[in-house]
Amino acid sequence: MKPDGPPITPAGMAALRARYDHLLGTERPAITEIVSWAAGNGDRSENGDYLYGRKRMREIDRELAHLARRMKNCRVIDPARQEDRTRVWFGATVAIADEDDIQRVLTLVGDDEQDASKNLIGWSAPMAKALRGAAVGDLRRVFLPGGEKEWEVVAVSYPEGA
Structure with a gap:
């Protein structure tokens, strides 16, 4: 947390961390499991589960990176x-x-x-x-x-x- 970054309340930081933990610990593993299962079904070019899963995994990874940057840069003010x-x-x-x-x-x-x-x-x-x-x-x-x-x-x- 930077001393000169954008301000955030302790509750706001806790909400960012909770969202990050949920994405990393719950959503991403579930999508990874679906993608692994779908990849084992053969032809990936017309496999909806595989294509949607990969797309959703990219979205989750982007949001995780965004949340990590915000948590690093924000300045918690009570x-x-x-x-x-x-x-x-x-x-x-x-x-x-x-x-x-x-x-x-x-x-x-x-x-x-x-x-x-x-x-x-x-x-x-x-x-x-x-x-x-x-x-x-x-x-x-x-x-x-x-x-x-x-x-x-x-x-x-x-x-x-x-």
């Missing part, structure tokens, strides 16, 4: 250890309100963890970049694909340390 809890930094859960007083609650996480349906915003997203360093009461202007919008920071919180 949001519970954030010293300045009055401002928005990595791992913060932020309540914001727009001009119409419609509120949203977002959590700033690593780019590998982002999930808009769960209000997890990637650290490199325009909204996260605009909110960095903001304190309660600050107004932040965000340039989104749908146009420019202004948000007020209503609350900032971090998870409690273990």
